[in-house]
Amino acid sequence: MVERRVPIPVHEAVEQVVAFAKERAMEWVPLEEADGRFLAQPLVADHNVPPFDKSPLDGFAIRAVDTEDATRETPVRLKIIEEIGAGQVAQKVPSQGEAIRIMTGAQMPEGTDAVVMFELTKEISEAGESFIEVKRSFQPGDNISFCGEDAKEGTPLVEKGRQIDAGIKALLATFGYAKVPVYKMPKIGIFATGTELLEVDEPLVPGKIRNSNAYMVASQVKQIGAEPVYLGKLVDDFDQCYDAIATALADVDVLVTTGGVSVGDYDYLPAIYEKLGANVLFNKIAMRPGSVTTVAEREGQLLFGLSGNPSACFVGFELLVRPFIHVGFCSEQPFLKRVKATLGRDFPKPNPFTRFVRSQVEFKIDRLIVKPTGLDKSGVVTSLANANGLLMLPGGTRGFQAGDEVDVLLLKGEGGPMPLSEA
């Protein structure tokens, strides 16, 4: 018996899925553990940065007016009346002809308005007192980092929904966030389906293959900032499957299954969705691989039925689960980055569906070049390991040729070659 399914365009599938995303609840985590989490409140400067006028270098805090007439031929002599390091506050206020030795980061002493760096002075000791000679004039404000020049109190610095990285962490520390407001990580349950699946530590036997999808999806879940919960393999028994899924739905925020959504005799998921009373949003997407990808919804909870083919499973996760989770984190960039690139080789086979081809993207001087990394078959696991992008070829009746401009979804930032030459 052949079931007829109506494929919907990829962007419609994405739109339907993200329409169910709700802003997640917030929790406070220690700053040390905040890497990779998503900010649940905007980060606002609660004080000026720097919080006071300070010296950006090692030198002498002076009154600029004292140097008005200084030249190489007629240097001005200033008496050093105190010395302060960063974190110290000067006790004295220089009068005419006086200066304070100051280190990088120290607060500008009262009465001073410029800093002369060590290199531009000559130090002199006389009768137990210290002096410097300054050979040029300075303007008020020379070599000062002004209070608030980096950030004024009240300025919003980072919007909510941003993923915390090293730079944001530096800001959080600057503004005293010992604990950070972040979105709670959703728990994403993962079921693999199929009696052909062996666990990773089982030896191969005829007719069976190892379960690679569950590990791959768990890795993708971590990558997007959520918590994977591997729930094991579903067996080929309808009632046991149903019970396992119904139980899991109470424990996780989102459920991902791999396999079992096709039209095969043992593909129970469609019937399970029905018995759960879940609303099937779609059960076919006009894309390759992964056309049988199914998403169902029950009381606002989503069940992602990804394909059992590794590459189709990978693509389905990135196209659907990633934006659903990231919209819940209020990210303004919830999707894989999409860029234009030049196709590096012919791709002659037309296909009525949009294709997502695991590819390698190279950054050339004036453009990106994209080349498929392997066989264009959805079961091919090896091509995934060398892909840093998904080439996106629109469906239609024609193939594509080297030199065509195409879209690519970037899977990750990545390293570059050694060494760093200056050229």
Next chain:
Amino acid sequence: MVERRVPIPVHEAVEQVVAFAKERAMEWVPLEEADGRFLAQPLVADHNVPPFDKSPLDGFAIRAVDTEDATRETPVRLKIIEEIGAGQVAQKVPSQGEAIRIMTGAQMPEGTDAVVMFELTKEISEAGESFIEVKRSFQPGDNISFCGEDAKEGTPLVEKGRQIDAGIKALLATFGYAKVPVYKMPKIGIFATGTELLEVDEPLVPGKIRNSNAYMVASQVKQIGAEPVYLGKLVDDFDQCYDAIATALADVDVLVTTGGVSVGDYDYLPAIYEKLGANVLFNKIAMRPGSVTTVAEREGQLLFGLSGNPSACFVGFELLVRPFIHVGFCSEQPFLKRVKATLGRDFPKPNPFTRFVRSQVEFKIDRLIVKPTGLDKSGVVTSLANANGLLMLPGGTRGFQAGDEVDVLLLKGEGGPMPLSEA
């Protein structure tokens, strides 16, 4: 007293540092915990993938020869003698005119050499027996995923030194790596220096600022796949500093300090390197920010003396510590990815040193556009939070103009806007 330091070019600094990198020791970690770690052995296919000829779809396994004369007008009728799901092995061998119902992923039954998908057959029940009608001829090999077509036994699939991601994890699972050989994570000790530093949970007081560098560097350490060990603040006392550093060197693989490497009166690190008997590789790099960056070596162990200015500290880590660690992981891409981009605005100030400017990179249709994210001052922490690249401007006597072709180091992959339209 002004110390004269001789600046060396950035690439020389990088080369000197990575010359001390040695391949790290290996350890075995559970596959579940392998994300982000670096492979310490190449991943080789220890069996063919698929391990047997299998059906890539739901349908019927047939003898192609039986369909030789099949046409729409004269369909061929085949008797279904058995039914197998994925993971099952057929017990029967079809004779002439017989077929086996087969599900996606199941092993091809002995005696069959092609698969007809459900959609191209008509099923018929007669006298308790099942038949299909096939209306066209098939060739041997039609619709079969052949043993080894994805990967042949013995093929090296992923070289050592690669960072484990979702795709590589799928391969590791496929080849039965319940435990994965990875390089041990180096422990990177982090000291902040400066009495001006408050801890993140301390209230602001005059002259002091919060310690943001230690948190930022800890985040960078995690990002490159190493383990941060925050050792606290060094106080402004030479002997205490010396003891703390000497003790730390016994506990960590690499030591990073922030601040204290300049020529200020409280910049003890140069003297501490001397007392430790450490060999100072360089104490000035021809770059902005971070020209005072110092690296010393003692018995093969490196001490990175990064600047206390947040941006200079960030840049110093990415340019020096990152490649040092990643070369130890045998990565072939140990450096930040370097790409060409078009400068998006004028940058008129010339500088004799190479500049690394925190910037935002935009991917346009035919090029990347790069724009500085903030003030070009090394103490400016806010610009780091919005940077996804470091614009690299060579030193010289001229400034740069919008439209100039420049180099950019990409700091990360990142998200894209919603939604995914097909256009």
